[in-house]
Amino acid sequence: MPEIHLDDGRRVPYSIRISPRSRRVRLTLNPRDGLVMVSPPGVDNAELAALATSWRDWIARQLDEMGIADLAARERRRALPENIALPALGEDWGVLYRYAPAAAPRVREKGASAIVLGGDVSDHPACVSALRRWLMRRARQTLPDCLERVAAETRLDFATVSIRGQRSRWGSCSATGDISLNYQLLFLPPHLLRHVLVHELCHTVELNHSPRFWRTVARFEPDLVQLREEMRRSWSHVPGWLLAAI
Numbered sequence: 001m002p003e004i005h006l007d008d009g010r011r012v013p014y015s016i017r018i019s020p021r022s023r024r025v026r027l028t029l030n031p032r033d034g035l036v037m038v039s040p041p042g043v044d045n046a047e048l049a050a051l052a053t054s055w056r057d058w059i060a061r062q063l064d065e066m067g068i069a070d071l072a073a074r075e076r077r078r079a080l081p082e083n084i085a086l087p088a089l090g091e092d093w094g095v096l097y098r099y100a101p102a103a104a105p106r107v108r109e110k111g112a113s114a115i116v117l118g119g120d121v122s123d124h125p126a127c128v129s130a131l132r133r134w135l136m137r138r139a140r141q142t143l144p145d146c147l148e149r150v151a152a153e154t155r156l157d158f159a160t161v162s163i164r165g166q167r168s169r170w171g172s173c174s175a176t177g178d179i180s181l182n183y184q185l186l187f188l189p190p191h192l193l194r195h196v197l198v199h200e201l202c203h204t205v206e207l208n209h210s211p212r213f214w215r216t217v218a219r220f221e222p223d224l225v226q227l228r229e230e231m232r233r234s235w236s237h238v239p240g241w242l243l244a245a246i
């Protein structure tokens with residue numbers, strides 16, 4: 001990725017997007033896409049780099065105003081992973097990339113601790129989608145068993161379990177005892193995964209968050225106060241490359 005060097009020493013990466021409809025080069029900056037130079041076709045990279053440099057004061061001011069101190073660090077967080085740790089399962093998968101430009105990115109497992117992401121690996125959003133589909137499969141293979149185990153231990157019964165990709169909830173439980181779990185639970189440490197499963201199972205007897213519900217949870221979780229504190233920061237366990245794409 002090309003970079004602009006600001007006078008204060010910061011290096012700001014930017015991407016170039018060719019837009020046949022635009023008539024002149026312009027810059028856009030937002031927290032999701034970062035700094036993007038939008039250019040009509042036919043402008044060469046040296047010219048774009050010179051323009052970017054001439055706009056460095058504007059870029060510095062915009063970065064400060066938006067509170068994006070370090071765009072390069074943000075890019076590193078967005079970068080596709082070299083390994084995917086799944087603490088809930090005690091697994092750590094290496095990720096190998098195989099470039100095959102004509103094919104849509106797909107993931108296959110290679111042995112018990114590596115996956116191969118093959119296809120047009122320059123298509124970042126398609127790669128994230130492929131990795132997400134694999135995580136969803138891994139969650140469907142494993143989380144229902146985890147729920148069964150905790151259900152047996154707590155003697156709380158559920159009707160069905162489904163795995164989904166909720167944006168802001170770890171799980172939910174319906175009035176009929178149907179539990180749905182977020183595949184991103186794979187990124188939590190085992191004790192927090194267990195806590196979410198206990199929480200949802202307790203909803204099969206108390207369908208609310210009343211004091212009586214929390215007393216039920218506390219019967220199975222002696223360290224409830226500590227666990228609830230840790231759950232406040234639970235989304236920080238989800239890796240940046242996945243969160244940035246959601």
Ligand SMILES: [Zn+2]
Pocket residue numbers: 199203208209
């Ligand atoms: Zn709840």
